[in-house]
Every structure is written in C-alpha cells, then in structure tokens.
Amino acid sequence: MNVLNVQELRKSYGTRVVFDGVSFALDEGEKVGFIGVNGSGKSTLFRIVAGLEGHEGGTLAFQRGIRTGYLSQEPEFEPGATILSTVAGGKPDLLDAIREYHAVGEALAAGTGDVDRLLARQERAAGRIDSLGGWDYEHQMENVLTRLGVEQWERPVEGLSGGERKRVALARVLLQAPELLLLDEPTNHLDADTTAWLEEHLESYPGAVMLITHDRYFLDRVVTRMLEVSTGELVGYPGGYTEYLEAKAERMERASVEEAKRQKLIAQELAWVRRSPSARTGKQKARIGRLGGLEAEQKEKRLPNRTTVEMAMNEAPRLGRTVLNLHHVRKSFGERTLIRDLDTMLSAGERIGIIGPNGAGKTTLLRIILGQEPADSGEVEIGKNTRIAYFDQRREDLNPEHSVYEAAADSDWVMVAGQRTHLRSYLETFLFPPEKQRQVVRSLSGGERNRLLLARLFLQDANLLMLDEPTNDLDLVTLQVLESVLADYGGCVVVVTHDRFFLDKVATGLIVFEKDGAVRRHAGNYDLYRRLKEQREAEAAEAAQAHTQARKATAATAAAKADGGKKLSWKEKKELDGMEAAIEKAEARKEELSARLADPALYTGPADELARVTSAFREAGEAVDVLYARWAELEELAG
Incomplete structure (x- = not known):
C-alpha cells in the first residue's frame, strides 16, 4: 500500500520551473534515494512533501493517519531550547511526565513536602508515562x-x-x-562508525524513507x-x-x-536537398520541411544547458624534496589529549585522507599545520617550495554580503x-550562470557555497591542497x-572527510585518529584500512579465546595433578621437547601470511587468491594458538 502518492506536481520560482508534472509513489517500508545535481529541486521536493512549501499544481495523497518527519540540511530550533528539550520535541508531554516523576522522587528522598x-x-x-509510551523512550533518547x-x-x-x-x-x-x-543529507558531519550505525538503523526501520545523500x-x-x-x-x-x-550507463548507451x-x-536529408531536385512536389516539400524540423531539434539540443561542473586546475608548482614533515x-586541551605523538612525512604526489570520530582533532591538526593553532610540542616542517591552499569547512573566508562574483x-x-x-x-563552469553570480553569498545553499570555495581554491598557485570536509552538500x-x-x-592533497567512497577513489594513504590521542599512519585507501582493521580485530578475538582455552586447560591439568594425575609418557616427553621448534615454525608461517595481507597488490589481484591467503592466515593463527595451549598443558604435566 502507498504511504505517499504524488501526481502531476508543479513548482516554480518566478520564471524558473522546478517541476512540471512530476509523479511518483512510495510504498510502506520502502527506502528510496533521491539524486541529482545541486539546484535540481531535491530539497524543494522534500520541503513540499513535509508541508513546509507550497506548490502550484498537482496532488499529494498521504496514507490516512501517517506521521511525517523531516531532517533539513540546515536545521532550525526553538529559541532557548536545550539539546534534551529539542530531541524530546517529538514527545514533549512524555518528557514532562518523566521530569515530574524524577522531581517528586528527589523531593521524597530529601524528605521535603x-x-x-x-x-x-x-x-x-507514572500513569501518564505509561499512557504516553512508557519509560523506554528515555532510554531510547x-x-x-x-x-x-x-x-x-x-x-x-x-x-x-553546525555538525x-x-x-x-x-x-x-x-x-x-x-x-x-x-532525510536531507543525514550523513553530513557523521564519522564512519556513526554512519555505519545509521545504515543499520535505517535498514531495519519499519517506516518508509526518502533520502538525499552523496x-x-x-x-x-x-x-x-x-x-x-533532472530537468524537472x-x-x-x-x-x-x-x-x-549500471542502468544509467545502459540508458545513455541507448540514447547515443x-x-x-x-x-x-x-545527413541523408541534407544530401538530398543539396542535389536540388528538379521538381518540388508536395512529397518533396514535406521532406524539406522534415529536414527543417530535424535541424531545429539539433540546434535546440546544442543550446547551452550546463548541468555538470567542469573543474580545471593550474599546474602545481614543482615540489621540493621536503613537502611537509x-x-x-603533541596537542592537548586541558586534560584531553587530541594528538599524543604524531611523527610522519608527506612525499610528493601523495594524497592523504584524515579520518576519525567527531571531535577527535582532525581540523585541529590542519590548523596546526597552517600555523593557526600552536602545538604543545614537536615541530611542523614545511618545505621551501611548498605552497598551501586551504578549504575551510566553516566557510569563514566567504563574506556573506559579497556577491558570488566578488567572492570568487x-x-x-x-x-x-x-x-x-x-x-x-570561469564561474559558469562551476554552475554559476550570470544571474547566479549576482546573488549574495548568504543566499546560497550549502552545496553552492562549497562549489564557490572550490572555484576559489583552484585559482590559487598551490601544490599542497588542505581540504576540510569538501564533500559536504x-x-x-x-x-x-x-x-x-x-x-x-x-x-599533494591532505583531506579530512567521512566519505568512504571518496577516500577509496582518491587517497593513497590515511592518517587515522584512534583512542586516547593515538594518531597512526596507514598505507592504501579506506577499503584496505577497513579490511586490515577487521582482520586485526578478528585476530584479537581469536587470541583472547585461545588465551581463555589455555587457562582452562592449565586449570584442568592442575586439577588432575592435585588428584594424583599420571606423569608424562615417553611420547609426550618427545612432543614437549619439539614444541618450541613447532611453535617457531607456525609463527613464521603466520608472519609470512600477515605480510602478504598487508601488501596492497593482493587486493587488486584475483579475488580467489585473497580468499585463499585470508583462509590460510586464519588457519595459521589457530595452529599457533593450539600449540601454545598444548605446550602449557604438557609443561603443567611435567611439573
């Protein structure tokens, strides 16, 4: 059953037509992604469905009794609101009842009243809480x-x-x-782990979802x-x-x-006309008219209708031997350490992605490199030939009262x-036509402001681009x-972003902010980092399990000895004598396979080879764990 049915929707702003006869439907539980270039009308469509904007024609039919929730790109809140009161805005009566219950509990505990x-x-x-949805809502918040x-x-x-x-x-x-x-761009300002949680949440979400995201x-x-x-x-x-x-490529191939x-x-019609037929019969005149129509269509198709950004950059000045070291x-704020001991270098041609949880210190690191924030200790060495251009996610370099043309x-x-x-x-190649260039910056959308920042950035004479969240919007x-x-x-490029796809296509290495101020360098793109991280976590889990099994075996052996268990047999003595050599051999095999897994070339080769090496590494690890457990058991028996 449809939860939403849109028929012949029409919407315009002055002479600009956004939609003219758009129709679509959404089923219960369906998850639909909306894509298109900035300015194509995606956010406008969402605001219309949310009831925040009107439309000139068409109908929107909702399933009886459904509720609609809307996340905008630029959220607005009630003046004086706190985080808690804002989040509980969907159920204010329930929150008031919970607060009342806790306030009375405090008064009872204090013995007042x-x-x-x-x-x-x-x-x-308590009765109101039960009738409004129960205590679970507080835990959900x-x-x-x-x-x-x-x-x-x-x-x-x-x-x-903003984040x-x-x-x-x-x-x-x-x-x-x-x-x-x-949801309009819900993943903006979310780190990779939080984005993964939101993915899981929406996958199992029982309602229908309309989603705009890059x-x-x-x-x-x-x-x-x-x-x-696209085009209304x-x-x-x-x-x-x-x-x-895949489907778009097939569609474009058919169109070509x-x-x-x-x-x-x-071409055939034109060749016929140029032969100047001697008689202009009605049929021949029809062919000439047909040619005129085809040529008019051709002319119409060639009219400028730019919908795709064209980015061109000046050639980067030559980098010296030292780029950035x-x-x-080290950097701390109070008792909180953001960067404990970062020692790394940037070589010519590298493109480094910086990732980590929100608030971990990624932007702070860029500001330290730029000299906008002092480090507590350590040194930032910038090469003599290094020229830096900076993309600021806060867009502070843009004067909101300047026109697009003035700001560029x-x-x-x-x-x-x-x-x-x-x-x-130049600005037209960034999808700013003449009329848009006269607009003031404060009237631009988030995506348009980011395009303007990129247009400014690419005009600079730089060979090191420092980009802070350039993909947002x-x-x-x-x-x-x-x-x-x-x-x-x-x-060279240093980019802070949570966009995993972007990192996989661009990055040659990563700087990863981990726990307690640990910042580590990793080779390869995000996908390689994710695979190796999952591998390490799996190894740690297996090692913990093996350690637990070894402790159980030791305890069992000790119990057997306490009960007068038997001494080592001749065969067990021989096994114990050769145990150290067997463990060394097994660990060497594991290290060999670990080196193979750390080689980026493995992940660009045949998939079956990667699966074979991964399986062999897992088996090698299990063999080492078994040998250690058996060694401990034999040592206990030997006393």
Missing part, C-alpha cells in the same frame, strides 16, 4: 544521542557547531519514528530504489547506487544509438589551466568530477 501528596503526584506521573556522539545534553542549541546541530536534529527525527521519514556506500546499503531528479522530471532505477550506475540514427537521418607533534576572485581575469579566462566564464556528479581532478593532481 507532604509525603502522601508527593506519592499521589508520583503515581499520577540516551541511546540515540550517545550513538550520534552528542554529549552534555543540557547545553543550549544556540552555541552548537552538532545536524546530529541533534537527526536524533530528534529518528526518535519521532514517523511512518514517512524524509554517500554512495550508504545508498548501496540502505535504499531499494533510486530516483534521479524524475527517472526511476531499481536497486542501490551500483545498480543505478538513437542520437547516431538521428544524425545519420539529418611532522616531528613528534579579486580581478576580472584569472588563469585557469594555463589560459587567461574571464572570471564570469555536494551532489554526486560534482563529487565524481572533484574525485577525478584530485586523482590527476600533480601536487
């Missing part, structure tokens, strides 16, 4: 806020960062548990259907992002075949890929273009 009256108030509060990394819940929302505001708004809408959930792994795991918003229409594709790419046929027909850098550059002419280009033309097409440009960039 009339006991009978207090007990009666507490009983009434604590769980969701904790999983989203939100702390100190009595803080006012006015003082929160914290987004996570608080996400917690609020998830706790409302509506039958129709509208996180391609997220789309692959969560959604069952994709809807592409919706095109549906079954499956997740991977299936969408049709275009080739049309071009051939135009960090020597034992200080002159009317700029150098782009070695060519002198007018700034107006960008559409998938722009992300693909950015990935391609950075992969081909001749300089």
Whole structure:
C-alpha cells in the first residue's frame, strides 16, 4: 500500500520551473534515494512533501493517519531550547511526565513536602508515562544521542557547531519514528562508525524513507530504489547506487544509438536537398520541411544547458624534496589529549585522507599545520617550495554580503589551466550562470557555497591542497568530477572527510585518529584500512579465546595433578621437547601470511587468491594458538 502518492506536481520560482508534472509513489517500508545535481529541486521536493512549501499544481495523497518527519540540511530550533528539550520535541508531554516523576522522587528522598501528596503526584506521573509510551523512550533518547556522539545534553542549541546541530536534529527525527521519514543529507558531519550505525538503523526501520545523500556506500546499503531528479522530471532505477550506475550507463548507451540514427537521418536529408531536385512536389516539400524540423531539434539540443561542473586546475608548482614533515607533534586541551605523538612525512604526489570520530582533532591538526593553532610540542616542517591552499569547512573566508562574483576572485581575469579566462566564464563552469553570480553569498545553499570555495581554491598557485570536509552538500556528479581532478593532481592533497567512497577513489594513504590521542599512519585507501582493521580485530578475538582455552586447560591439568594425575609418557616427553621448534615454525608461517595481507597488490589481484591467503592466515593463527595451549598443558604435566 502507498504511504505517499504524488501526481502531476508543479513548482516554480518566478520564471524558473522546478517541476512540471512530476509523479511518483512510495510504498510502506520502502527506502528510496533521491539524486541529482545541486539546484535540481531535491530539497524543494522534500520541503513540499513535509508541508513546509507550497506548490502550484498537482496532488499529494498521504496514507490516512501517517506521521511525517523531516531532517533539513540546515536545521532550525526553538529559541532557548536545550539539546534534551529539542530531541524530546517529538514527545514533549512524555518528557514532562518523566521530569515530574524524577522531581517528586528527589523531593521524597530529601524528605521535603507532604509525603502522601508527593506519592499521589508520583503515581499520577507514572500513569501518564505509561499512557504516553512508557519509560523506554528515555532510554531510547540516551541511546540515540550517545550513538550520534552528542554529549552534555543540557547545553543550549544556540552555541552548537553546525555538525552538532545536524546530529541533534537527526536524533530528534529518528526518535519521532514517523511512518514517512524524509532525510536531507543525514550523513553530513557523521564519522564512519556513526554512519555505519545509521545504515543499520535505517535498514531495519519499519517506516518508509526518502533520502538525499552523496554517500554512495550508504545508498548501496540502505535504499531499494533510486530516483534521479533532472530537468524537472524524475527517472526511476531499481536497486542501490551500483545498480543505478549500471542502468544509467545502459540508458545513455541507448540514447547515443538513437542520437547516431538521428544524425545519420539529418545527413541523408541534407544530401538530398543539396542535389536540388528538379521538381518540388508536395512529397518533396514535406521532406524539406522534415529536414527543417530535424535541424531545429539539433540546434535546440546544442543550446547551452550546463548541468555538470567542469573543474580545471593550474599546474602545481614543482615540489621540493621536503613537502611537509611532522616531528613528534603533541596537542592537548586541558586534560584531553587530541594528538599524543604524531611523527610522519608527506612525499610528493601523495594524497592523504584524515579520518576519525567527531571531535577527535582532525581540523585541529590542519590548523596546526597552517600555523593557526600552536602545538604543545614537536615541530611542523614545511618545505621551501611548498605552497598551501586551504578549504575551510566553516566557510569563514566567504563574506556573506559579497556577491558570488566578488567572492570568487579579486580581478576580472584569472588563469585557469594555463589560459587567461574571464572570471564570469570561469564561474559558469562551476554552475554559476550570470544571474547566479549576482546573488549574495548568504543566499546560497550549502552545496553552492562549497562549489564557490572550490572555484576559489583552484585559482590559487598551490601544490599542497588542505581540504576540510569538501564533500559536504555536494551532489554526486560534482563529487565524481572533484574525485577525478584530485586523482590527476600533480601536487599533494591532505583531506579530512567521512566519505568512504571518496577516500577509496582518491587517497593513497590515511592518517587515522584512534583512542586516547593515538594518531597512526596507514598505507592504501579506506577499503584496505577497513579490511586490515577487521582482520586485526578478528585476530584479537581469536587470541583472547585461545588465551581463555589455555587457562582452562592449565586449570584442568592442575586439577588432575592435585588428584594424583599420571606423569608424562615417553611420547609426550618427545612432543614437549619439539614444541618450541613447532611453535617457531607456525609463527613464521603466520608472519609470512600477515605480510602478504598487508601488501596492497593482493587486493587488486584475483579475488580467489585473497580468499585463499585470508583462509590460510586464519588457519595459521589457530595452529599457533593450539600449540601454545598444548605446550602449557604438557609443561603443567611435567611439573
């Protein structure tokens, strides 16, 4: 059964038509991803469905009695609200009842007030709690806020960062548990672990979900259907992002075949007309008219209708032998250590991704490198030829009152890929047409501001790009273009991002913020790091299990000895004598296989070879554990 049925939806802003006759439906429990370039109307569609914007025509039919929850890109909160009151906004009556119950409990414990009256108030509060959904809601709030990394819940929302505001708004809408959930870029400002939790939560979510996100792994795991918003229409594709790419490629191939046929027909008709037939019969005039129609169609197709960003960068100045070296850098704030001892270097051509939980210190590290934040100890060594360009996720370099044209550059002419280009033309390649260039920065969407920052960044004469969350709010097409440009960039790149797909396509190495200020360097992209991390965790679990088994075996042997157990047999003595050599051999085999697994080349080769090496490594580890357990057992028997 449909929870939402949209028919012939029409929406415009002045002369700009956003939708003209759009129709789609959403079934119960269905998860649908919406994609399209920035400005195509995705967020507008969500606001219309959420009832926050009107429309000029068409109908929206909702299933009777369903509730709709909406997460916007830029959440808004009530003045004076705290984190806790905001998150509980979906059930304020229940929260008031819980607070009343706890307040009465405190009064009873303190011995203040009339006991009978207090007990009666507490009983009434308990009854209200039961009727409004029970005590479980309080535990749900604590769980969701904790999983989203939100702390100190009595803080006012006015003082929160953009990332914290987004996570608080996400917690609020998830706790409302509506039958129709509208999420506009929910993964922005979420680290990889939190994003994985949200994936699992939405996979099992019983209601229907409409989702806008640039996180391609997220789309692959969560959604069952994709809807592409393009030139005021919706095109549906079954499956997740991977299936969408495959179906889109087939669709474009069919379109290219049709275009080739049309071009051939135009050429045939044109050749016929140029032969100047002697008689202009009615049929011949019809053919001439037909040619005119084909040529008009061709002209219409060639009219500029730019929907894809075109990024071009100047050639990076030559890097010196030293690019960027960090020597034992430490940084703390009060008793909290963000960076304990980071010692690493950046070589020419490397593209390093920085990952870790929110608040771990990733942006702080960039600010230390840039000299905007002092390190407690250690040294930042920047090469003489190193020229840094910085992309600030807070967008503080953009004056909100400047026009897009004024904010982009200080002159009317700029150098782009070695060519002198007018700034107006350059901005058009970043999807800022002339009328958009006259808009002030504060009126731009998040994605448009990020595109403007990228346009400014690529005009700089730099060979080290420092990018802090450049992927937030960008559409998938722009992300693909950015990935391609950075992969081909001749300089170095250091990028903070939670976008796992982006890291897999761009990064040659990672700097990972772990627990208690530990910051470690890893070779390869995110997928390789994830596989090795899972392998290490599996090894640790197996080692813990083997240790437990060895302790049990030792205890059993001790018990047997206490009961007058037998001494070692001749065969067991021989086994004990050869045990050290057997363990050394087994450990050497395990180390050999571990080195194979750490080699990035293994993950680009045949899949069956990777499976074989992984299986052999697991078996080698188990063999070592068994030998250690047996050794302990024999030593105990030998006394």
